[in-house]
Amino acid sequence: MGKTDDSNENWGAPLDMIGKDLLSANDRIAQEIRKDIVKMGSILVHLTSSPGSGKTTLLEATVRAMGKRLSIGAIEGDVATENDAEKIRRMGIASQSIVTDGACHLEAKSVRRALGKLTENDAFDLIFVENVGNLVCPSGFDLGENYRVVLISVAEGDDKPEKYPPIFRKADVLVVSKIDLLPYVDFDVEKVKTHARAIAPNIRTFELSAKTGEGIADWTNWLTSLVPQK
Amino acid sequence: MGKTDDSNENWGAPLDMIGKDLLSANDRIAQEIRKDIVKMGSILVHLTSSPGSGKTTLLEATVRAMGKRLSIGAIEGDVATENDAEKIRRMGIASQSIVTDGACHLEAKSVRRALGKLTENDAFDLIFVENVGNLVCPSGFDLGENYRVVLISVAEGDDKPEKYPPIFRKADVLVVSKIDLLPYVDFDVEKVKTHARAIAPNIRTFELSAKTGEGIADWTNWLTSLVPQK
Numbered sequence: 001m002g003k004t005d006d007s008n009e010n011w012g013a014p015l016d017m018i019g020k021d022l023l024s025a026n027d028r029i030a031q032e033i034r035k036d037i038v039k040m041g042s043i044l045v046h047l048t049s050s051p052g053s054g055k056t057t058l059l060e061a062t063v064r065a066m067g068k069r070l071s072i073g074a075i076e077g078d079v080a081t082e083n084d085a086e087k088i089r090r091m092g093i094a095s096q097s098i099v100t101d102g103a104c105h106l107e108a109k110s111v112r113r114a115l116g117k118l119t120e121n122d123a124f125d126l127i128f129v130e131n132v133g134n135l136v137c138p139s140g141f142d143l144g145e146n147y148r149v150v151l152i153s154v155a156e157g158d159d160k161p162e163k164y165p166p167i168f169r170k171a172d173v174l175v176v177s178k179i180d181l182l183p184y185v186d187f188d189v190e191k192v193k194t195h196a197r198a199i200a201p202n203i204r205t206f207e208l209s210a211k212t213g214e215g216i217a218d219w220t221n222w223l224t225s226l227v228p229q230k
Numbered sequence: 231m232g233k234t235d236d237s238n239e240n241w242g243a244p245l246d247m248i249g250k251d252l253l254s255a256n257d258r259i260a261q262e263i264r265k266d267i268v269k270m271g272s273i274l275v276h277l278t279s280s281p282g283s284g285k286t287t288l289l290e291a292t293v294r295a296m297g298k299r300l301s302i303g304a305i306e307g308d309v310a311t312e313n314d315a316e317k318i319r320r321m322g323i324a325s326q327s328i329v330t331d332g333a334c335h336l337e338a339k340s341v342r343r344a345l346g347k348l349t350e351n352d353a354f355d356l357i358f359v360e361n362v363g364n365l366v367c368p369s370g371f372d373l374g375e376n377y378r379v380v381l382i383s384v385a386e387g388d389d390k391p392e393k394y395p396p397i398f399r400k401a402d403v404l405v406v407s408k409i410d411l412l413p414y415v416d417f418d419v420e421k422v423k424t425h426a427r428a429i430a431p432n433i434r435t436f437e438l439s440a441k442t443g444e445g446i447a448d449w450t451n452w453l454t455s456l457v458p459q460k
Contacts, residue, residue, distance in 0.1 A: 152282075155282065162310075163308060163310060163363070
């Protein structure tokens with residue numbers, strides 16, 4: 001599980017609209033980021049999903065649950081506002097914002113820049129990169145993460161891995177979010193896990209509600225287990 | 231409200247990653263589609279939203295509610311499967327599928343081709359185009375629609391117009407969907423409407439649940455009012 005800087009051969013599969021050169025430039029920077037992260041003794045976790053699946057809310061719940069045990073930093077990607085970065089900062093967490101001005105995904109280049117600013121005067125056990133809300137565009141872009149986490153909220157429907165396979169192909173973790181809504185929606189958790197595993201056989205799955213706290217302990221225990229011993 | 235083929239000057243605002251020529255070629259085809267739609271005595275309604283906001287489910291509820299009063303056709307955009315087109319076909323509705331093979335939005339060119347096939351032997355009062363689930367990429371691409379409808383489900387959070395403004399800038403209608411979940415989520419309908427109106431002052435809004443049927447009559451009455459008298 002997880003990526004090291006030499007396990008990179010499956011990354012950067014060519015997308016329809018994006019030149020191969022652009023992707024390999026992105027991959028080179030992503031590898032450099034992974035080397036820097038190792039040097040820092042940190043772990044980079046990339047959160048990606050549709051808009052409104054609960055990435056920022058999960059991050060807030062994660063900080064609440066483990067913010068005193070570990071030092072956490074965040075890089076927040078958004079199309080137009082810095083709202084997410086501000087939400088995270090209000091929790092006392094160092095956060096850098098990347099506003100993409102309309103672009104539908106982050107690239108390694110802007111993550112490297114944000115990471116430089118974030119870690120200029122501080123060290124972190126765990127750094128999250130929250131991508132722009134999008135289930136299509138981010139799939140081809142390695143951001144130098146050690147783990148890529150895809151969220152699906154139970155309100156989105158259980159056909160999402162089947163309908164948007166590329167983003168799951170590169171995922172290490174599937175988080176089924178907003179499980180407090182399960183009684184009120186038609187959503188088959190096992191179906192989603194089965195489809196996700198058909199696409200990414202080694203995918204690890206969590207089911208949780210950032211609202212009620214259900215499942216958050218499993219998630220934070222896993223995150224804690226990733227952090228290098230110092 | 232609505233677009234005619236000469237009210238096109240606000241379309242095709244340049245996006246970061248897309249050349250101006252590509253957009254104006256798209257706009258030219260979109261204008262031709264609008265002319266063809268007028269000739270057919272039909273109306274083209276473009277549905278766009280995040281993945282899982284309920285576009286296909288709304289379409290199914292719409293067909294159930296008005297399928298006998300009007301003849302309805304559908305063009306279903308998807309990244310990887312024909313599932314949505316098949317769902318619609320199972321309801322006895324003529325449907326053409328556009329599989330984008332990874333691309334994050336539809337273009338007028340592929341809509342024109344699908345429309346040609348759809349209308350080869352049939353006439354429709356109302357034709358829906360369901361875009362790929364994406365709140366970012368579709369915003370710059372006129373598909374020749376008469377009305378552009380953006381859906382937000384109440385499970386997605388009420389910050390979406392503020393965080394993804396471009397898609398609302400070009401919208402004629404905002405549908406707040408899955409309102410049966412309102413008791414279980416933090417979602418301020420008035421806040422969303424206010425933000426959407428700040429971006430698109432003339433936007434028309436509907437609040438509905440395709441599951442319970444609440445609000446569907448207002449929606450179908452509006453759709454019926456669009457259809458040219460024959």
